[in-house]
Amino acid sequence: MPSPFAGPGVREALDSALVALNAAKVDSPRLDAEVLLGHALGVDRTTLWLDPDREVTGDAARWFRDAIRRRTVERVPVAYLVGHKGFRHLDLHVDARVLVPRPETEHLVEALLELPSGARVHDVGTGSGAIALALKDERPDLRVSASDVSPDALAVAHANAERLGLDVTFSQGDLLDGIDPHVDVVVSNPPYVQDGDRASMAPEVVGHEPKLALFAGADGLRTIRPLVTQAAATDAELLALEVGAGQAPAVRALVAAAGFPEVETVCDLAGHERVVLGRR
Ligand SMILES: C[S@@+](CC[C@H](N)C(=O)[O-])C[C@H]1O[C@@H](n2cnc3c(N)ncnc32)[C@H](O)[C@@H]1O
Missing domain, CATH: 3.40.50.150 (Vaccinia Virus protein VP39)
Structure with a gap:
């Protein structure tokens, strides 16, 4: 059970991001939310699924909120927000x-x-x-x-x-x-x-x-x-x-x-x- 004093967990953070991403009609809202939250917490998507009660607080919460805003309002591609993109067997740094x-x-x-x-x-x-x-x-x-x-x-x-x-x-x-x-x-x-x-x-x-x-x-x-x-x-x-x-x-x-x-x-x-x- 998460503590009643804890910040929102992974599940709640993803759910509220999904509302914003769906409203903005981005192409792949769930994938975007998971990739961005994974980046904010420094974990992969599997870890998010396995630990839905993990807290999202402090710098991670702030980065995630700002990333969702930039994704939905400014329509910045996810790869630029996280700064990398997989291609074949490589993880390439990418930016604008x-x-x-x-x-x-x-x-x-x-x-x-x-x-x-x-x-x-x-x-x-x-x-x-x-x-x-x-x-x-x-x-x-x-x-x-x-x-x-x-x-x-x-x-x-x-x-x-x-x-x-x-x-x-x-x-x-x-x-x-x-x-x-x-x-x-x-x-x-x-x-x-x-x-x-x-x-x-x-x-x-x-x-x-x-x-x-x-x-x-x-x-x-x-x-x-x-x-x-x-x-x-x-x-x-x-x-x-x-x-x-x-x-x-x-x-x-x-x-x-x-x-x-x-x-x-x-x-x-x-x-x-x-x-x-x-x-x-
Ligand atoms: C469609 S992108 C491909 C980038 C990368 N090869 C890839 O597949 O992800 C085209 C690239 O060609 C470069 N480019 C455009 N005109 C060019 C030119 N006349 N001579 C050389 N490179 C050019 C652009 O700067 C850009 O990096």
């Missing part, structure tokens, strides 16, 4: 300087796990470093480099690499400008959102994630087009791109026309054509 890595991007990493030993891979638009770092983690024999046009994003990627002890070389630049053309694979999850989609996007995304990471002109292909051309001018035998829903046919055509005639598409768990692979 980088896109929150998405589960669908894991398909891009998966598509590269069978590369020949020692292959040289360059990740364009690395953001938090998600793709490059997950590849190096799962295939330590690969020689992985990564770049981004945003120095802020590179600072996050670099710090993630250091913390995780993963040997990836980072550089700053526009697409493949200045990148050693002697690579075997170019991989990228580039910006691909159509400018016109802005009005219908979740407030978490448009209001908080870097615009540079999202938008790519009227058809969403403004970044992919020059990237495909530049990748064809390197030694890369494989080009692997994440694309937006509905973009795969156009990207397949671009990739084939640029000189990667064997084109394949990988679907995500929702059945959308998500990854385009071009080989030569």
